[in-house]
Amino acid sequence: MTLDPVLVKRSFAAVAPHGPVVAEYFYRHLFEHDPALRGLFAEHLDEQQDRLFAALGALVTHLEDTDTALGLLRDLGTRHAAHGALVEHFPAVGASLLATLAHYAGDEWTPETEAAWTAVYAVVSDTMGAALTEARSA
Template sequence: MDPQRLKDNFALVAAHGIDVAEYFYADLFERNPSYRSLFPASMARQQQVLLEALAQIVSLVDDPERLVPYVQGLGRSHAGFGVTPQHYPEVGASLVATLKYFSGDAWTAELEKDWVEAYGVVADVMIKAADEK
């Protein structure tokens, strides 16, 4: 996994602003309609929270001493909202689909591998933290 490649790609994607979050949730709910009930009726705040969390995770991708506690906190809070380990693969699929969409021609097989690996690490930490709750 190349942290700088992730940071550079996320900068490209994040330039699309709230459209990124809207696309992500549209993809997630299309793939998994039952997940919609885990979220508030108005998604505006949730979309902003998603973008902020992604930006924080990416900014810390090469600083595990700060990243791990942040991600553990996310895992514990998500468990409180009813998120289970079974949700994580579907969220990851929608995240990768979103990143790919907004990357356009900049998307490569190496970049996809990096994102899948990074998401896998984050998901594992979140799941373990939720289990320790």
């Protein structure tokens, strides 16, 4: 897997104009494929959807600024620990993220783009997972 910032940024640029519906699709997909995760979230997801899209945008923006990107992910992992998230949830979240990006990226979604996003999500899950685990054990 190769983390290719150009492919990630190009595909996210194709996804971004869809705005809030991207996050709606993500959560719908996530809860359809792992209904047990629904209980971790508030009944109304408007604010959560905004935060998800903002976090994705920040990650993509800072993808080549490793210190900033990893700091964002560590902070997210720590905050997710307080909401009952577990490392075991990350594969379902990753699958829903990739499905959502593929749905909205259109022609920008290629096997190479999927590989690039898979590499990004590996960093996301490793970094957030480590911070989440550390926060839960503190």
